[in-house]
Each structure stands twice: as C-alpha cells, then as structure tokens.
Amino acid sequence: MGTLAWLNGNFCELDDAKVGVQDRGFLFGDGVYDVIKIYYGRPFSLQAHLERLQRSSLAISIDIPYSLEEIEVVIGSLIKDSKCMSGFVYMQATRGCAPRDHYFPSGVTPTLLIYVLDIGMPASRDNLTPTDCITLPDERWMNCHIKSINLLPNILALQKAKEAGAGEAILYRADGTVTEGTRTNIFAVVDGTVRTHPESRHILTGITRNIALDILHNGNIRLAEKAFTIEDLSEASEVWTTSTGLEIAPVKNIDGQLVNKVVPGPICSFLIEEFWKKIEVECCG
Ligand SMILES: Cc1ncc(COP(=O)(O)O)c(C=O)c1O
Incomplete structure (x- = not known):
C-alpha cells in the first residue's frame, strides 16, 4: 500500500494528492505545518500538536475550514487505514490557490493536506x-x-x-x-x-x-x-x-x-x- 493522504476533504494516495501551481504555499511559502509521531499505532501528544497547528495558522490569519475535532477524526482514519504502527502524521495548511499577488486573496479556501508516513520499523x-x-x-x-x-x-x-x-x-x-x-x-x-x-x-x-x-x-x-x-x-x-x-x-x-x-x-x-x-x-x- 502507498502512503495515504487526505487533501481538502478527500482521502487518496499521497502520489494522487494534487494542488494547483498557484497554491500560495508553492508560490510564497504562505502556510504552516505540524508533525506528530505515531507510536504503537497511536498519535503521541495529538492535542498539543493540533492546538499548535491552529495557533500557527491563526498567527498568519489562515482560518483552517475544519475543526480540530474533524482533523482528529481524519488522522484516526489515516492511521487505521494505513495500518501504521510507527511513523509520522504530516499536516500542512496554506492560504489556498489564487492568482499570484502578495495581498491576501479574498474568498479563497485554505488548502489542508494531511498524510501518514510509515517509517516501517518499530519505535525504540x-x-x-x-x-x-x-x-x-x-x-x-x-x-x-x-x-x-x-x-x-x-x-x-x-x-x-x-x-x-x-x-x-x-x-x-x-x-x-x-x-x-x-x-x-x-x-x-x-x-x-x-x-x-x-x-x-x-x-x-x-x-x-x-x-x-x-x-x-x-x-x-x-x-x-x-x-x-x-x-x-x-x-x-x-x-x-x-x-x-x-x-x-x-x-x-x-x-x-x-x-x-x-x-x-x-x-x-x-x-x-x-x-x-x-x-x-x-x-x-
Ligand atoms: C525549529 C524547530 N525547533 C524545535 C522543534 C521541535 O519541536 P517539536 O518538539 O514540537 O517537534 C522543531 C520541530 O520541527 C523545529 O523545526
């Protein structure tokens, strides 16, 4: 099985997860991220990482259109479906896709990508x-x-x-x-x-x-x-x-x-x- 991902509401293989080249993460680095470690099939310090992702995104005025509870459910599904016992959850939120202009675009939905990376060997x-x-x-x-x-x-x-x-x-x-x-x-x-x-x-x-x-x-x-x-x-x-x-x-x-x-x-x-x-x-x- 490849690496499982979730992009803007849809589950897919990471290789199939695509964002447009006008995504502001790609053009400007206009985004934030966080990484959670998975031990024994469970995310460690999940809440603290979710709250930091939210703090980082609010600090640059990106309003992620999903609640932390919804993101937690997505992470649970990704870990379960990928049967990952040991690895990482990567989460990245960008300001979204819009014609290149330094000003914040209006009416654009932020991009949220989450995926699970299995490191394949038990944590030790x-x-x-x-x-x-x-x-x-x-x-x-x-x-x-x-x-x-x-x-x-x-x-x-x-x-x-x-x-x-x-x-x-x-x-x-x-x-x-x-x-x-x-x-x-x-x-x-x-x-x-x-x-x-x-x-x-x-x-x-x-x-x-x-x-x-x-x-x-x-x-x-x-x-x-x-x-x-x-x-x-x-x-x-x-x-x-x-x-x-x-x-x-x-x-x-x-x-x-x-x-x-x-x-x-x-x-x-x-x-x-x-x-x-x-x-x-x-x-x-
Ligand atoms: C610059 C920097 N400092 C510290 C840390 C450690 O933070 P954490 O313990 O939350 O992984 C990281 C992790 O990515 C980092 O990039």
Whole structure:
C-alpha cells in the first residue's frame, strides 16, 4: 500500500494528492505545518500538536475550514487505514490557490493536506545515537514561534551541518545567545542547572521541549528556562536536543569538541527513560 493522504476533504494516495501551481504555499511559502509521531499505532501528544497547528495558522490569519475535532477524526482514519504502527502524521495548511499577488486573496479556501508516513520499523529507544553538532549564526526571521513552511534558513544550516559530518546545527544570535537547532530545541546543563531558551519569538515552542520541562520539573532537577550563550555551551556538562522526530537526542560533540566522555549523561538518561514511559502510557495503554 502507498502512503495515504487526505487533501481538502478527500482521502487518496499521497502520489494522487494534487494542488494547483498557484497554491500560495508553492508560490510564497504562505502556510504552516505540524508533525506528530505515531507510536504503537497511536498519535503521541495529538492535542498539543493540533492546538499548535491552529495557533500557527491563526498567527498568519489562515482560518483552517475544519475543526480540530474533524482533523482528529481524519488522522484516526489515516492511521487505521494505513495500518501504521510507527511513523509520522504530516499536516500542512496554506492560504489556498489564487492568482499570484502578495495581498491576501479574498474568498479563497485554505488548502489542508494531511498524510501518514510509515517509517516501517518499530519505535525504540535503543536506536539512540548521540549527535554531533556544529554552531552557526541564526539567520531566521523574528517569528520562529510560528511553525511556518518557510524553512530555507533551517535547510541551509542543516545542509552545512551534514557537509561537516554533523547531525544538527545549533543556532546563535548576534549577541551569542543560543536559540535552538534547525529542527530541534536545545538543552544544556550549565553549572549544574538545566537551561533552555525561554518561550519567545526566537524559538519554536517544541511539544517535546515542553514534555521534557515537565519531566525535569517533576523529577526535582534544577531547571531554568533561561537562555545560554555559545560560551556557556562550550562549558556545559550535558547537552541534548528535543524534537518530535528525534525525541530526546544526546549531543556528543560540538564544533569538534567533546561535550563529555559519558554521553548521555545522568540527567539526559533520566529524561530519556521518563520520556519513553510517557510514550508507553499514552500510546500502549
Ligand atoms: C525549529 C524547530 N525547533 C524545535 C522543534 C521541535 O519541536 P517539536 O518538539 O514540537 O517537534 C522543531 C520541530 O520541527 C523545529 O523545526
């Protein structure tokens, strides 16, 4: 079976899902998206992802013509019909199809695409490979809290990381403040305190970030939602990234410098353990 999709009210194979070349997502990148991970045949943190999709779309005045309840039903059907046990749900909303003009078109229905991508192998914490990172200037726009489909700076930075033999680029602003990765949020243990950039326009409020913060808070781990600098990062005893796709991923090496001989360190190991318990409670129960 191919990849199942749902486009503007109709189920189809992903390869058969077509939008016009005048779609504003194609012409302008005028749209938003979100990604949900499927574990054991169930979507993890579904509500949080649906609400973020809605927040992102409203932030750029796209009024998705389906309720979150309707989208939830579509996702349930796609996962069931594709018999997907482990994979992703991709959702993308654009302002719709209209003759090219920068102004918002009137009377146009937004495009909503949802599909399920089966990754074909069971989810497992045993696949964990510590990541090597490079650091790069953050060249993105000022509204990174919106999950826009405009990912050009992220793509260019991640490609640079790949060409340098690394798995992620950690981004920093002109004053040296670390914001996040190209597709992840970043945590560092600085002087015994876990730090991560606070919610702001400079980062995406990651769903995995928020789960990690909850776990650390409940585990009475010293924690501050306080930005750290590139210099702090170079002295951190533990660093890890969080994201839907890569979960809690320990960082081994930054710009060729070892973070610590033991990776994952004790706090990251605790977090991974507790994160998987959460997945199992929510998706296996
Ligand atoms: C720029 C950026 N930051 C952080 C994240 C992590 O967010 P989440 O944990 O919700 O996947 C992502 C995920 O796509 C991202 O693109």
